[in-house]
Amino acid sequence: MAFDHDAKLFDVLANGYHLNTQLQALLGGRPLDSLGQQEAMAFSQELSRVFKVSMSMLNSNTVTRVRTAPEIRTGNSSGVIIQAAKKDKRARSDSGEVVTPVKKSREDGVTRKEITASPYKDGYEWRKYGQKNIQNCNFVRYYFRCSRDRRCEAKKKVQQQDGSRGQLSPPMFEVTYVNEHTCHVLRAIANGGAARMAASPRTTNRPYRVLGVVDTARDDGGVLFDDLSSSFPRIGAGGSAQENETIVSCLADVIRGAAPSPLPSPWPPAAEAGASDPAAASSYVPPPMQASARHSASVGVADDGGAMTTMMIDDTDFCWDPSPFCAVGEADQDQLMMDHRDMHVDAARLADTEWPRHTSAGAWR
DNA sequence: GGAATTTGACCTTC
DNA sequence: GAAGGTCAAATTCC
Known part of the structure; x- marks a missing residue:
């Protein structure tokens, strides 16, 4: 998996190197007319995207996920036992006996x-x-x-x-x-x-999966990445819905060559802000959206020259208005809208969670 | 007043 | 018996 990630990162950087070579050739050849300036700008923008995507890929490796136990449940789950009475303030049965739930193993x-x-x-x-x-x-x-x-x-x-x-x-x-x-x-x-x-099985951990990024402006069909779930472990391997949504949104911004857009999702900045200002976090209102009944969808991002870069997403049940790439399925629309709204409300509530906070004196409490 | 958090006591496992 | 994990009454917060 790590090797796969590194290989993809290498491909991205190699693409950047290739772009830079072309840009140098363009700049070193002839005085640039308006068309040449446009080409140079296009190369420059493409290089920016390469850098941003590379940084995103590197950043995706900052979290280490370790499965510490096989997916085997241990311990007795049969219910309760009745023990001899001890000094205990806990619940008693009608007959006065102390009823204590059976403890499971430490990491059941x-x-x-x-x-x-x-x-x-x-x-x-x-x-x-x-x-x-x-x-x-x-x-x-x-x-x-x-x-x-x-x-x-x-x-x-x-x-x-x-x-x-x-x-x-x-x-x-x-x-x-x-x-x-x-x-x-x-x-x-x-x-x-x-x-x-x-x-339509779907866990809250994985509402969708980025299958790849396609740049249709490229002659070769333009597949920049395929199956980003392997390159971005947090997208495909259990990252939260908020994280995933933000990553997808940021990637769309990266591909578009624009600065990251302000918060399609409250994660992460709003959650951080909410820790000190829960009211601000809880007052966040998601933008209007459209629901999609399809199990795969695309987020299209138009480049300046009209070329289209498309992010392929699997299991996508919704996307943001006004993207024209989501087919709206009326049957599930209401429920999906509720789900999506809940997601934002949940994130806002999460910001209320009490955590040790850093004080101005440099201490944690 | 209800919900969430704190905290000392208790339970299980090693 | 020590250490980690959980419970639940008391307390605090909204």
Whole structure:
């Protein structure tokens, strides 16, 4: 996987080198007329895109994802046992016996570890239920569980890493996710949408997948990248909906050669801003959108000369208005619009999560 | 007043 | 018995 990523990055940079060679040839040949200036500008813009895409690809490698356990659930899940009465303030049965849920193993279910400087940007709502001083660690460990649905078994632990409070580098956190989210399934069932989800399986982690980027202005058909999910692990391999959406949007901007557009999604800047100003985050209103019933769609980006660069996206259920590339399926439109709206509301709520914050005195509390 | 967080006590595992 | 994980009453916040 890493090799594949490096190979694609090399291809992008090689393309940039080739473009620069052509630009040098153009500039070194003859005095530029208006047509030559346009060509030079086109090369320059293409080079900018190469740099931006390369930086994006490098940036996508900053997060390490490690699956620490095979997808095998362990532990007894059969229910409760009745123990001899001890001094315990916890719930008792009608007969007075102490009823204690059977503890599962320490890491029951699937776990996933992630080293990140922003442990709160994962697209889910979490409720803190405990914290613990850990031996040989300078920082306490925080325990969270999914607050979207009480029945959802997803949990996460957040542990700031020792030595990550340097002056120059941001604090790094190890986030351990335990159990998969079931809240979206529960919600779908509650909404009567089980059939729809079965017909179009989609997890909240992966609403769509970038299949590739095609530059139709190129003579060779212009495939710049294919299957970016391998090049951008966070797109295809479990990144949050907000992250994915932002990456797709930024890529569209990169391809268009423009500066990144202001927040199609609240991630990441709004989440950061929301930590200090939750009101601003919660007041964010998504722009109008169109829903698509297709399972694949394209985000088209027109270049100056009318050439078209197209980002191929799989499993895309929606896109932003006024893109003409989304066919609107009326059947699912209402539900999809609700889903999309929920996504933004969720992100805004996420910004309210209480996390250790950096004070002006340079300390964390 | 309800929801979220804090925190000490308790439970399980090693 | 130590350490990590969870519970739930008390407290705080909105």
